[in-house]
Amino acid sequence: MKLCLRFPSLAVALALASGCIENPVATTVSPMKFGVALEDAEASAAADFAAVKAGVEKAGLFDEKDLFMSIDAVEPSKTDTKSGKWPRVARFEILRKPELKVVVGTFDLEKASVIESREVMDVEPWLTDGELLEDIQRVALADKGVQDELERRGIPRADQERRVRVDPWATGARSPASKHGQRLARCLFFEKSSEGTYYTHPIEGVTALVDLASETVLSIEKDPNLYPVSSRARLLSSEVARAGALRPIESRMPEGVSFTADGNNLSWWKWKMRWSFNAREGLVIHGATFDDADGKPHDVLGRGSISEIAVPYSPSSPTWGWRCAMDEGEYGLGRCSTPLTPGRAIPGYAKTFNCVIADEFGEAAIKEHAVAIYERARGPLWMHNEEWPAETGYAVTPMEQDRELVVCTISTVGNYDYLFEWSFSLSGAVHLRVSLHGILLSCGTGDKSCVECREPAAAGDTLLSRHIVEPNIDAPLHQHLFSVRLDLDVDGEKNSVTEEGGGGADPGKSYYSWSRRTLKTEKDSVREPGASPAFGWRVENSGKTTALGHHPSYRILPHSHGKPVIAAGDPFVEKAWFARHALAVTRLDPAQLYSCGDYVLSESPGGTLETWVADDQPIAGEDVVCWVTLSAVHLPCAEQWPIMAPVTVGVDLVPDDFLSESPTVR
Incomplete structure (x- = not known):
């Protein structure tokens, strides 16, 4: 995997060859020198990592048989973020082999010494790239039981290494945790194809549980039925481009971009912020501020990130029932980052950053x-047509075109590609959009057409967990549940969260109204899925007032794609507690970043959102974090095969009396 991480992207190379990249040179940003643009950032980061490695070796915490789970910069406090300071301190996590002990600590890069270290007991860190992409393939295909099952499904032993792709999975949120001394992983099997992705050729009815520590297959889950493996070629090409019916649309900024990017520092319009990138969360937004009419910056978003993604599948058969991926905690959104190609996934004028x-x-x-920044047009920001324009002084209809600054990244986790976009508008709004692309995870079937349509149920409801998308291929019902961590600092760190719902009539005054209630404690803040109030949640600073006497605030407006379906007794919710709740609010603790804990593969993953909420601390007028759950319920259909049209979810942060008038008028 070292080679995979370091080779230039084929997509970038092809785009360069075709001339569709306007500015292909990416700026490299060092994670250990936050906010600094360096000519030699790659060499600087390599030197910092080497210093950490040498330091922990010297301290007796690492030797050549051990593995690094991560080396990340220790983030600054909010005060240091505003002042531009970034401590030269790294946090490291090591898996010591063969005893499989986990050691975490911090390292002072200025003094070249370990500050502190400790062993974390009874936890299992994520699987490394080498384990996922090399060891699992080798161990699984060498097992006689696996070979027998593949041969039963039409692939001779002599051809298996050449024809079979082992798709590696962590054990998932529905499986028992590893016992001490084990490194467990699951295996799916697909037939390779020289004409497209192997994901369209599932070898159905067999999965394996592998212990990478002992390099053995512990068990094989089998379906007694044998299903044909699809042989249909699926080399994707664009029907739109082939047809030639649509003329090109060009998106250009001939005078150059309007934003300024200096390392991780970013400014545009009235916005200033920083961003960072790490192996687990990928893209993180820090310290976003918005200027008022006098040019004074006001705090908006202290830290914004994706905290976890749970992906439970519906079928409960032995080969499917364990499948519930935790895409961030098991694989890492930053680790799974894939290149954003200017002129293709993003405009040709976008500025890209190597991380x-x-x-x-x-x-x-x-x-x-890995990260791209660009401006995007959004149509009219505001407009108004007058009935009697001669009386108003308007020579033309007043109108302002909207645009937004987009900071984005893509993570490809197996068959899914997640496009994460943080955008900042002229109006002061912040939008997080997550677009789901890629290929449906499929399973083999003996059917060549839809049984439910051909033979509808005689009475009652038809219960479906999978849907045919190609002869002999089904796609199962599944969900993507996103835990979004929003550390809002609305005009300061001390905020309260109010719930705003529809109110009844006030006789003689109104036909309808809205109600506002302040959430008092962490337990009081918890809301069930689909229980979002009519007008969202409002984060306000009750210690300040605007010129109109309002408390400055931002409104949280989530947008999901279907209501989550949480079955009683589904074991995944024991780890993904957030999935059962649309909102939870906690007192800020900078160490509480991951709603399902630091170690999602472990029986005791560490502190989770559930345990933090159980503390039931007061949250009114405090520095708080809002945990918002977004759901994408994926009902498969034929049009989503062999490649999906995007499904998009997100959350809007909209200014609400934050200023005294629209920031886009004079």
């Missing part, structure tokens, strides 16, 4: 074109 993470050997791995 640096540490691989399992403690060496610098470059994620090319």
